[in-house]
Amino acid sequence: MNNTEQSFLKELDDKLWKAADKLRANLDAANYKHVVLGLIFLKYVSDAFEERQRQLLKMFQTGEADNIYYLPRDDFDSDGDYQQALADELELLDYYREANVFWVPKTARWSTLKEKATLPTGSVLWTDDQGNAVKLRSVSWLIDNALEEIEKSNARLKGILNRISQYQLDNDKLIGLINSFSDTSFSNPEYKGQPLNLHSKDILGHVYEYFLGQFALAEGKQGGQYYTPKSIVTLIVEMLQPYSGRVYDPAMGSGGFFVSSDKFIEQHASEQHYDAAEQKKHISVYGQESNPTTWKLAAMNMAIRGIDFNFGKKNADTFLDDQHPDLRADFVMANPPFNIKDWWSESLAEDVRWQYGTPPKGNANxxxxQHMLHHLAPTGSMALLLANGSMSSNTNNEGEIRKRLIEEDLVECMVALPGQLFTNTQIPACIWFLTKDKGVRSNATGAAFSDRKGQILFIDARNLGYMRDRVLRDFTFDDIAKVTDTFHAWQQGDGYKDIAGFCKFASLDEIKKHDFVLTPGRYVGAEEQIEDGEPFVEKMARLTGQLQEQFAESKRLEAEIKRNLGGIGYEV
Structure with a gap:
């Protein structure tokens, strides 16, 4: 995005967040996020629907599209008949589904919400299919009714839209939120009189992602269960390069890895000379999440961005109720909760997924x-965020499993991360990159990979990043590029070199000498100190002389202080 678009989005974020944050006095972040994100979703589907309506209206009147019914004005006796025919044609559902736009019934459209929300309670809103008068009960009921009508009309959304009446919010607060969203133009936006090249999907997708991050910060430890910091997600996606194929996240949270994969295709379209919209047809996403509200957040996140998804029939425990048992994915990415202790069930004792050893009952890492490896295609690649202990622990069979993974030549790269990256934990973390094929091959972009069998790349990124505030660290674009470029250069055998203190590739024999410990710091060594060119003997003589001068000056100052104190009657 250019600077103008970034400024527009920042001001929009601030404005909408301030409006939403007024609910904090009545609800905690874990609850009011559902109210706010539900309204964002309603605004998106309504905006997308109305944008499609404008396109259709133009085509009905001009006959520009072969597959759209042409309505010439001359075919009608009066202007009223013509306008009614246009209105009737605009309400045909197939025109929207063929363009992958959600159908929004009249009672669920944003214009209806804004108009009806300010009416007195008990006012007649419309008549139902049986001719009965439908009256306004509350603004939260009006919003829930819209969500329900949208679910009924769109099978893909069934069961994923969270109702808000349970939170018992005042009408005035909800009207304020509706007005805040209404005051912003999500279609054909302008900033200080300048038109912006941003579509409603881009803007509302950005707002949704921004709000997820803000809610995660507000919720603290609980918020981290559904939100992985954007820079870490971006780093993993840039390293794996998911241009096409099946993408799977077995601990998907709100679906951040899928959003980043979608953005990755858009951002790299020009340099790879392909059409982004066409390329997205070659990506399919599969996810699983145990928390029911988080499962709904992820589905809404995909719907806002127009990403087709398969999150299973329901929210479910990944280990005990695998929603994708037959899936073999080309890319697997996940940030599961670290060091889960209460994950085990005796039904898992002889599970087919434990190909490299049975995991300890007291730690799910x-x-x-192994669940991810089980679902990885023969030529697939995966990235997994885990606590640092996974790189060196030898307790309860963890060391033996790690040894098997190394001996089977599945580990491709290890990245040590700096601390304070996560909202929900201060535990130091790392990224494991694994693949079942480290031989000569090419990726979806056509880039040729060198034979890296028997080798593992180690990257120590602990010194990268900056403190975004007093609590959280973040990566810059340059930090992400440094790690990503190093990984790709090593994979492709083009321009890679070991850098002391940052990166080094090691053979399996060398790793064996380190007892199969995969901590990057053991391999990359210390950062080289910059030499100033001064011979050691001369430097030592110069520094010794400076030290003697400083000692002499110290004695002089000490004598001066004693003399001054003696002058006013103090003995030292």
Missing amino acids: FGWM
Whole structure:
């Protein structure tokens, strides 16, 4: 985005967040996020629907599209008949579904919400299919009715839209939120009189993602269960390069990895000379999430961005109720909760997924890893965020599993991350990159990969990043590029070199000498100190002389202080 578009989005974020944050006095972040994100979703589907209506209206009147019914004005006796024919044609559902636009019934459209929300309670809103008068009960009921009508009309959305009446919010507060969203133009936006090249999907997708991050910060530890910091997600996606194929996240939270994969295709379209919209047809996403409200957040996140998804029939435990048992994915990415203790069930004892050893009952880390490997295609690649202990622990069979993974040549790269990256934990973390094929191959972009069998790349990124505030660290674009470029250069054998203190590739024999410990710091060594060119003997003589001068000056100052104190009657 250019600077103008970034400024527009920042001001929009601030404005909408201030409006939403007024609910904090009545609800905690874990609850009011559902109210706010539900309204964002309603605004999106309504905006997209109205945008499609404008396109259709133009085509009805001009006959520009072969597959759209042409309505010439001369075919009608009066202007009233003509306008009614246009209105009737605009209400045909197929015109919207063929363009992958959600159908929004009249009672669920944003214009209806804004108009009806300010009416007195008990006012007649419309008549139902049986001719009965429908009256306004409350603004939260009006919003829930819209969500329900949209679910009824769109099978893909069934069961994913969270109702808000349960939170018992005042009408005035909800009207204020509706007005805040209404005051912003999500279609054909302008900033200080300058038109912006942003579509409603881009803007509302950005707002949704921004709000997820803000709610995660507000919720603290609980918020981190559904939100992985954007810079870490971006780093993993840039390293794996998911241009096409099946993308899977077995601990998907709100679906951040899928959103980033979608953005990745858009951002790299020009440099790879392909059409982004066409390329997206070659990506399919699969996810799983145990928390029911988080499962709904992820589905809404995909719907806002127009990403087709398969999140299983329901929210479910990944280990005990795998929603994609037959899936073999080309890219697997996940940030599961670290070091889960209460994950085990005796039904898992002889599970087919434990190909490299049974994980300890008191820690799920290597359970997640082997579940992901089980679902990885023969030529696929995966990335897994885990606590640093996974790189060195030898307790309860973890060391043996790690040894098997290394001996089977599945580990491709290890990245040590700096601390304070996560909203929900201060536990130091790392990224495991694994693949079942480290031989000569090419990726979806056509880039040729060198034979890296018997090797593992180690990257120590602990010194990268900056403190975004007093609590959280973040990566810059340059930090992400540094790690990503290093990984790709090593994969492709083009321009890679070991850098002391940052990166080094090691053979399996060398790793064996380190007892199969994968901590990057053991391999990359210390950062080289910049030499100033001064011979050691001369430097030592110069520094010794400076030290003697400083000692002498110290003695002089000490004598001066004693003399001054003696002059006023103090003995030292």
